[in-house]
Amino acid sequence: MSLSTSLSIAVQAIAADTGALQVTNNNIANASTPGYTRRTVLLQQAAPSEPTGTSAGNGVVLEGYQSVRDELIQSQIQNQTQSQGSANSQLASLQQIQPVFTTSTEDIGTQMSALFASLSSLSTNPTSSATRAGVLTAAQNLATAFNTTSNALTTQQTGLNSQVTQDVSQINDLTQQIAALSPQLAALKKTGQDGGTLQDQQDQLVLRLSALTSVSVTKTEGGDTLTTGNGIPLVVGSQSFALQTTVGANGMQQVLDANSANVTSSLTGGDLGGTIQTRDQTIPSLVNQLDTLANQFGTAFNAAQAKGFDQNGNAGQNLFTLPASVAGSAGSISMTVTDPTLVAASSDGTTGSNGNVTNLTALQTTALPSGTTPISAYSKLVYQVGSLTANASAESKATTSSLLQLNNQLNSVSGVSIDQESVNLITYQQAYAAAARVVTTIQQLFQVTLSMGT
């Protein structure tokens, strides 16, 4: 091996070590960058120029760089992110609904009890104007509690409706960005190069998309294909397919795919899936149960009123005004009468009779058409709201914990370890210094060789 060859090997080594130092530098610089995937340098022995066994070797060549990825963990993180997005969305809504069902001085259960207590009080003094006024006040408070609770649910539903539009807008932005990256990534892959920064960017975009809705990623030569969980295309190669929103027959924003087909009910996972789930299923179910309770209670109370006589000796008239259908009952139940003498306490038309109070108070222990007593029906609602919130909270905690573990796993593979990079830094620094020393040594040898003739 000539000195020139040795010098060439040393120069190559310096170049390789410089490249390795650059990779290490980049890794350290991005140690805290979200979504950054650690790079490694690909060093390889240079091909021998002489037959094997007669050559000491041709040194090292810098083949390139490689991102250290684990697509399985990445995919699991995407799945858990979808679950977390959905759970967090549901939890946020339910945590706002929960207080109106929590026992207070104004909740339905308390006001219902107060109405029955006022009726019980009336039985001890049916001619008392103050006690009669107390019954009307309690009935009004109960109607208000129904109105307030229903209003809280529908207000929440309206807020979620706006969220659907925002989520769809964000999804469209992300799918456009992903589609824009796709051709460049495909070109890199075709030439066998590492996706590097572009792939990191795309992975981050897909992760953000996963937080909004469920996404399935299929990797192909021509670029990645992204669909929703049930196959609605979002990105195919370099083309993105925007979702749209339109107001449906129920007054709620409906999500349409690129072919204008309504895909609202099929969207699951992520913030959008959770929002739609709460808006279209959880809240309507609660509202329906609340409407049924208000309607059946109001109807039963009016029927009990009709069995008696008011203080003027007239047949008891409706105390509550209810809509024609069950829907909307909780929101619109109101008082028909404001005159305390119209409480039908009497069973025989005389002013001092309290005989019909028994019929009115019996509502407390009589099953409504739904099969349970009013207070049991309400406690069932309370349980449901509490249970839904607890489940969403548990799901949110579980997915957060799971994501933490998955991210730890991914970091152990793809993350930057300062310790590891510090070692690499020293290693490559020393290698560089050694290669430089070789150059110096060869230079001295050249000098010696050149001075041989003088």
Added chain:
Amino acid sequence: MIPDVQFEMQQSQQALSSALQQVSTGLRVNQLSDDPNASAAMVTSLATSANVDQYTKNVNALQSQMQTVDSALSAVVTSLNSAITAGTSGANGTNSSANKAAILTQVQGILSNVIAQANTSYQGVYVFGGSASTTPPFVNAATSFVSTQGSVGSLSTPLTAGSTTTISDAGTGGEFVFQAKAGDTVATLATAMAAAVTAGTLSAGANISVSGSVTVSNTNNVGIAVSTTDPVFGSMTATTGTEIQDSYLYVGNSTVNSAKVGDSLSVKTNLPGDQVFTSGADVIGSLTGLISALKGGTTTQIGTATGAVNTALNYLSAQRVPFDNSISQLNAQESFLGQETVTLSSQQTSLVGISLADAATNLSQAQQTNSAVLAAAAKSIPMTLLDYLK
């Protein structure tokens, strides 16, 4: 490592916050999702508590009302005993006319006292009036009652549908009740009264006349009492000078009200005056009979009338027994409800509450955990190889 540390710090801070909330509120369940089952059970438990609270208030209200009734009955018993003493004295053949007159005056006073007790009211409610409890149930019988409205005009004046006009008749001891229907006039009422005379509910001579105001009377001077709910009449008042001395009529009704003082316990809240004073061994009738005997009867008749008062006394005493039992029942129920309140409170504490000791222990544990997490974080976060390469 840092996300782990952040997660652990977040978890321990949430636990600390929760423990602090438990100590400050004394509650284990501060929102429905903390324990949905307990939250739902609390709804029914609080409804039961509200019932128990109201039952307790009912008991307290009824105790006062029933004590008022019992005091009135006790005073009537005293009056009847005085009447028996006076009657026994009056039945003595050696009494002078002056003595007899004095005894008569005494018994007339006793009757007035009994009527006053029978018209006892509690918080505006006449306790012996049945459900017709807004006016005195016992009124002085008169031969003529006139409407206060004074603008009826003629027999063809329409009555108010649903209104009720009642005529109690001392001659028959009966009560005529007329409920007006749509299209009825004063003439319809007059026709019904005539039919009642035929049927024997009203005494002969019952009459109705219209001259601006309506007058209901008995032309044979039989005592009657008239009341009405018809606004056309206003109300009916005895015509001045037509009242019949020592004759009283019951214008209340026989309705007995009940009130719940427990989930499965109701008590009667009133004692209709007709049941106590005018039916069975007629208390008021016996006193009226004694007065009548003292006015001109023989000693035997006075003795017989005194015996009737004694029988009435025994009857009244028998009537008091179930009523006094109700008072005892109320007292017992008051104790039971007090215990029930404590039981429910304890149940609610076990459902959603937390003992101070448990809360303090939880807080202490949460504080220690939080401190440990923070200490661990402080040690582990700066640990890298670079620290050793200086």
